[in-house]
Amino acid sequence: MKIAMIFGTRPEAIKMAPLYKQMKKENIEVEIISTGQHKEMLNQVFEIFDIKPDFDLKIMRHDQSLEELSSALINKISPILKQKEYDYIFVHGDTTTTFIASLCGFYSKIPVCHVEAGLRTNDIYYPFPEEMNRKLVGTIAMYHFAPTVLAKDNLLKEGIKEDQILITGNTVVDALNWIIKNKKLEIKNIQKQFGLEDKKYILLTLHRRENQGEVMMKILSGIKKYLSENKEYHLIYPVHLNPNVRKIVKEELQNVERVILTDPLSYIEFVSLMEGSHYIMTDSGGLQEEAPHIGKPVLVLRNETERPEAIRSGVAELVGTDPDKIYKSMKTLNTAKYDDMSESKNPFGDGNASKRITNFIKNKKVNNFLV
Missing domain, CATH: 3.40.50.2000 (Glycogen Phosphorylase B;)
Incomplete structure (x- = not known):
């Protein structure tokens, strides 16, 4: 064969x-x-x-x-x-x-x-x-x-x-298991490189084609509002190489306090940041499957998802792209809802x-x- x-x-x-x-x-x-x-x-x-x-x-x-x-x-x-x-x-x-x-x-x-x-x-x-x-x-x-x-x-x-x-x-669960088993030392050291090992931080990814342009600006405005009022939180955002994404991110987030912008990370680096994060915000499909495997709640920055199992099982919330709803969802996640989401079973x-x-x-x- x-x-x-x-x-x-x-x-x-x-x-x-x-x-x-x-x-x-x-x-x-x-x-x-x-x-x-x-x-x-x-x-x-x-x-x-x-x-x-x-x-x-x-x-x-x-x-x-x-x-x-x-x-x-x-x-x-x-x-x-x-x-x-x-x-x-x-x-x-x-x-x-x-x-x-x-x-x-x-x-x-x-x-x-x-x-x-x-x-x-x-x-x-x-x-x-x-x-x-x-x-x-x-x-x-x-x-x-x-x-x-x-x-x-x-x-x-x-x-x-x-x-x-x-x-x-x-198969992403298979991949995560392989990384965690075979790359333990690398995972342990990476958070220190970003100065985040003792900090409460949110991991953000945002790059989908339908979220680019004005939609992305609105999403980021909701996140910025929350960060300005909750100074105990940091945000780390590995920025996609697409120039349409990078231009907006630079304009909106480059000088925002407690925001760390990086180039795309290796998968080991990304797994390490997932593991140390408080929760994850994303428009990615794969992250909706990966994050629940390590007990991290996900706020999905999309209006639709092809992975409704995550929403139904309580490991993720579909928050859309409206800045006010994003802000309110981040605020709500500070309550007991966080524990419910992080302890739910990964359906994937x-x-x-x-x-x-x-x-x-x-x-x-x-x-x-x-x-």
């Missing part, structure tokens, strides 16, 4: 790394095709997990459009698939790399396996373009590895056959997703992970 794993962003790499390692452990021949959609941040993950891609397509260009990115991906991926005789292509989540790799697999008649399948907001423009990407991959894929029961139900509603779906839990897995997926592809039969 010969498998191609195709991914290009840091979140994809983090979530596919434990699966790659598990497949290698099971003596499956697997090659990584790295598109380089997030070049610098992607290389950090390869170093941490000691992984070397077999192909590095280096498609990243400054401020390229989705059309330019899609065209470059097709032109780079297709020749490799025509040259190699892969039995399966594995893709992850909802990126442009994931959609285009799946399309190229379809053109080459190679079965596509979709990890983290079935997430939906049911609004094709939110998040954009991720919601449409994952829906289109869902129509192409042969096998769908759904992280939760709800994700499986979404796929069944769209006409996917039950024997093509496996509930696995999310038990750390064995990679084993389930590997066993499935080897044997086509394995017990589901039931949340």
Whole structure:
């Protein structure tokens, strides 16, 4: 059996790394095709997990459009698939790399396996373009590895056959477990580097396309208002490399007291800051899965989420992008609500997703992970 794993962003790499390692452990021949959609941040993950891609397509260009990115991906991926005789292509989540790799697999008649399948907001423009990407991959894929029961139900509603779906839990829990087990010393030392080891701080990430521009300015205004009134809190914000994000962040936060702005962090650094934070504010999808695993409440800076399990289980709150609501939600989290959220059970897995997926592809039969 010969498998191609195709991914290009840091979140994809983090979530596919434990699966790659598990497949290698099971003596499956697997090659990584790295598109380089997030070049610098992607290389950090390869170093941490000691992984070397077999192909590095280096498609990243400054401020390229989705059309330019899609065209470059097709032109780079297709020749490799025509040259190699892969039995399966594995893709992850909802990126442009994931959609285009799946399309190229379809053109080459190679079965596509979709990890983290079935997430939906049911609004094709939110998040954009991720919601449409994952829906289109869902129509192409042969096998769908759904992280939760709800994700499986979404796929069944769209006409996917039950024997093509496996509930696995999310591989990000596998990745976190690996980091915590193998990088203990690094995690312990990182908080000291930022001078935060004895401080109460909030960890912020904010970069999604639909939150850029005026929306981002409003979100940050709500956060700034809270910080101005609650001087016991610090804020640390690893700023995405996108120039549209960096421009606004610089204008809004550069000179704000008790705010630490950094360049994107390595995954070990980020895990360390998650572990030491009081709580997390984010528009990221993956953080909604990661933070509950280490008992950190999450305020989700979006109007919709494809991970409603986090909201329903009480580990996260969907606070939207209105500055007044953000301010009030931060204020409310100072009460007993914090304890309720931090002690709730993570609905996204038990750390064995990679084993389930590997066993499935080897044997086509394995017990589901039931949340």
